Amino acid sequence: MGRYLMRRLLSALVTxxxxxxxxxxxxxxxPGDVGRKVLGPFAPKxxxxxxxxxxxxxxxxxxxxxxxxxxxxxxxxxxxxxxxxKVSSVIFPALFRSGKLALLAFIITIPVSILAGIFxxxxxxxLADRSVVTLGLATSSIPEFVTAAVLxxxxxxxxxxxxxxxxxxxxxxxxxxxxxxxFPAMAMVIAYFGYITRMxxxxxxxxxxxxxxxxxxxKGLGKSEVMRTHLLRNALAPTITVIxxxxxxxxxxxxxxxxVFNYAxxxxxxxxxxxxxxxxxxxxxxxxxxxxxxxxxxxxxLLIAYLNPRVRLETKR
Amino acid sequence: MSExxxxxxxxxxxISTPAVDVFMPSSEPNNAPVSERRQAxxxxxxxxxxxxxxxxxxxIVLVFVICALFGTQLAPHSAFDFRVKxxxxxxxxxxxxxxxxxxxxxxRVIVGARDILKIAPLAALLSIVFGVTLGMxxxxxxxxxxxxxxxxxxxxxxxxxxxxxxxxxxxxxxxxWVVLGVVAALFxxxxxxxxxxxxxxxxDLDYVTSARLRGEGSIFIMFREILPNVSGPIVVELTVRIGxxxxxxxxxxxxxxxxxxxxxxxxxxxxxxxxxxxxxFWWTTFFPALAIxxxxxxxxxxxxxxxxxxxxx
Numbered sequence: 182m183g184r185y186l187m188r189r190l191l192s193a194l195v196t197x198x199x200x201x202x203x204x205x206x207x208x209x210x211x212p213g214d215v216g217r218k219v220l221g222p223f224a225p226k227x228x229x230x231x232x233x234x235x236x237x238x239x240x241x242x243x244x245x246x247x248x249x250x251x252x253x254x255x256x257x258x259x260x261x262x263x264x265x266x267k268v269s270s271v272i273f274p275a276l277f278r279s280g281k282l283a284l285l286a287f288i289i290t291i292p293v294s295i296l297a298g299i300f301x302x303x304x305x306x307x308l309a310d311r312s313v314v315t316l317g318l319a320t321s322s323i324p325e326f327v328t329a330a331v332l333x334x335x336x337x338x339x340x341x342x343x344x345x346x347x348x349x350x351x352x353x354x355x356x357x358x359x360x361x362x363x364f365p366a367m368a369m370v371i372a373y374f375g376y377i378t379r380m381x382x383x384x385x386x387x388x389x390x391x392x393x394x395x396x397x398x399x400k401g402l403g404k405s406e407v408m409r410t411h412l413l414r415n416a417l418a419p420t421i422t423v424i425x426x427x428x429x430x431x432x433x434x435x436x437x438x439x440x441v442f443n444y445a446x447x448x449x450x451x452x453x454x455x456x457x458x459x460x461x462x463x464x465x466x467x468x469x470x471x472x473x474x475x476x477x478x479x480x481x482x483l484l485i486a487y488l489n490p491r492v493r494l495e496t497k498r
Numbered sequence: 499m500s501e502x503x504x505x506x507x508x509x510x511x512x513i514s515t516p517a518v519d520v521f522m523p524s525s526e527p528n529n530a531p532v533s534e535r536r537q538a539x540x541x542x543x544x545x546x547x548x549x550x551x552x553x554x555x556x557x558i559v560l561v562f563v564i565c566a567l568f569g570t571q572l573a574p575h576s577a578f579d580f581r582v583k584x585x586x587x588x589x590x591x592x593x594x595x596x597x598x599x600x601x602x603x604x605x606r607v608i609v610g611a612r613d614i615l616k617i618a619p620l621a622a623l624l625s626i627v628f629g630v631t632l633g634m635x636x637x638x639x640x641x642x643x644x645x646x647x648x649x650x651x652x653x654x655x656x657x658x659x660x661x662x663x664x665x666x667x668x669x670x671x672x673x674x675w676v677v678l679g680v681v682a683a684l685f686x687x688x689x690x691x692x693x694x695x696x697x698x699x700x701x702d703l704d705y706v707t708s709a710r711l712r713g714e715g716s717i718f719i720m721f722r723e724i725l726p727n728v729s730g731p732i733v734v735e736l737t738v739r740i741g742x743x744x745x746x747x748x749x750x751x752x753x754x755x756x757x758x759x760x761x762x763x764x765x766x767x768x769x770x771x772x773x774x775x776x777x778x779f780w781w782t783t784f785f786p787a788l789a790i791x792x793x794x795x796x797x798x799x800x801x802x803x804x805x806x807x808x809x810x811x
Binding site for chain 2: 195196197199200203204207208210315318319322323324325326327330331333334337338339345429430431432433434436437440441451452455456458460463464466467470471474475
């Protein structure tokens with residue numbers, strides 16, 4: 182297990198370094214005058230030069246690259262162009278707020294979609310199965326902001342059972358924040374429900390056709406007993422992988438949801454950064470999402486290795 | 499990793515001289531698999547056509563394509579005129595109501611089909627062209643090229659496409675062409691990964707070995723021998739990519755990284771209007787949002803039908 186962990190961790194670090202390099206390349210693909218871009222075409226030359234000098238954007242590209250790598254390692258992410266404060270002090274609180282929203286979404290999504298997946302797998306190719314699969318395909322293909330806007334129109338404006346502004350007033354208790362976050366979270370539940378259900382369904386169907394499932398049934402175990410003690414442990418591995426990947430990808434969709442519901446999370450922070458061309462904040466936020474993705478896939482792989490001894494022991498050879 | 503395929507041009511030349519005789523006779527019944535392939539293709543097409551999901555999807559897409567092509571002629575009002583009263587609720591003359599500047603939402607939804615139906619399929623097609631080329635080289639040559647490119651692809655996949663697209667468009671400035679190029683570039687690694695896996699399964703098959711022994715060049719083998727045999731996954735990938743491209747372009751344009759304002763692009767319309775929902779003006783958001791949802795679902799129904807026939811569900 183130790184060696185498996187080491188190898189997996191090392192490969193995650195290499196991927197993260199490549200990711201940071203790609204992001205750096207994307208940002209610097211046009212050798213532009215950053216100061217001119219931020220301060221606008223009418224700012225005096227001296228101010229632009231001073232701005233560039235203060236932020237180090239007049240240094241050679243290699244130097245800037247090394248600085249950005251150092252900023253990544255220290256999780257400091259550089260200085261915001263717009264406010265002059267540390268990027269980390271802007272994006273970490275925002276990540277925390279987005280994290281609350283995402284966590285609520287996953288607390289609802291995971292049990293619902295795993296149960297729906299098992300439900301569909303047991304009725305393979307029947308009408309109930311087809312309906313669940315088609316519904317999942319349809320809802321997961323709609324962009325999150327569209328779902329969010331529709332939910333908001335129906336529940337928060339027409340029926341008035343939710344809040345149009347999802348940012349709770351300062352000092353609201355964690356439980357008191359729930360009604361604010363519920364409908365934005367539901368927009369994400371609807372988007373991610375489909376993938377996880379489909380994966381669970383495929384995994385359970387495969388496990389149902391396996392020899393060990395037949396053996397377990399033949400030695401007289403009941404259906405739910407077979408499911409609990411034999412099937413799920415194997416069938417859920419692909420589901421766990423999909424969930425971990427979705428945790429990273431969720432930050433693509435959360436931007437739209439946060440914009441619709443005016444929620445001050447990482448997505449809104451990025452949109453504000455886009456508006457003011459605050460590249461370091463944008464870059465830091467993107468890298469932070471990359472880190473979240475790495476950590477969640479790493480944890481998922483460890484969980485799978487824990488559940489399935491074949492994965493864990495393979496590396497001992 | 500495996501490097502067993504290392505037949506350099508020189509060595510294959512040496513082997514190919516005596517091998518020509520051996521392989522000559524087999525070149526005649528070589529025509530059989532081609533017609534067989536055509537037959538299989540016809541059969542697949544017949545199976546796809548018969549799926550209800552495919553028919554429904556095609557019908558919806560067709561309606562939107564007509565809107566995109568003849569939008570300005572079809573629309574009952576101008577998509578840009580401010581003359582009508584603002585915030586009229588849906589009624590006979592304005593079936594989808596009017597927006598906050600008094601433009602007819604119905605006409606804007608019809609005309610708005612153009613941008614997304616131009617950008618999304620083109621971006622998907624471009625990503626297929628680049629992705630197939632990259633994936634072909636990765637799968638066929640393997641070795642360090644595959645290792646390095648594979649690592650880069652993996653790093654790319656760690657980020658949501660929308661995020662890195664937003665970053666790229668912010669630094670590059672937003673125009674239709676930038677959006678198209680960025681989406682194509684972001685989908686390329688994903689396509690490459692699929693194609694690479696398909697090529698890996700073909701690389702060591704007999705027909706590739708015999709082509710190599712005949713002395714064919716790598717480019718010929720890759721694009722004339724292997725490509726037709728991996729066309730299934732590529733067609734599936736193309737239809738799936740078009741669906742994701744519609745999704746991505748709509749989201750980017752909602753986030754303000756799409757075609758610039760006066761354009762009646764659906765995502766941009768939702769972005770302009772969503773603040774009005776709280777005031778009760780749901781129709782300015784709802785109808786363009788519905789158009790996005792319908793188009794994405796339709797494309798995905800087509801993609802799903804193609805996928806389940808070609809890959810076997």
